[in-house]
Amino acid sequence: MSDWSTGLCGCFEDFGICILTWFLPCVQSAYNKSKADGRDCHCCDGCCYGIVSEYFTRTQIKAKYGIAQDPCNDCCTVFWCMHCATCQHGRQLKDSA
Template structure:
């Protein structure tokens, strides 16, 4: 199994994503969900609903980990979004963005 390409506290490696997530975390959550096959608007909206948001964002994080072959557990995903929610969203967005940039470079 692998590791995250972007660290949890590497928020400023992509300032655009960092600023967007700080002011509109539901947009980043929705885009992350859309990248793993979930509905952007629904999952973005659910992400702001307290405990439901933590649960739904952790589900998306789990899907990203499975897609990328990254070690972890759903329980840890929940804890990440409970204590470091914005940093987790940014880490996921950067991970998905890095994968998209690599696939575009191969084309």
């Protein structure tokens, strides 16, 4: 099992992802979901932004990159630190591309 390429609180490690997540989190989430799925981004991807969609995107990214699954921790992470998790997802997908 591997680990995340950056930590949860490493938002400023990629300033572009940080700014996009801060001002338009639904857009960054849509990019993350489409990259995790290996497809083009659709406008409806951003309409589903929320705790549940971020949780499933997080588990999908973890499975794709061999990161240990921890459902309780993942649920708490997206519930209390959703913007940080969205940034972390974006950095992981960008670093692993």
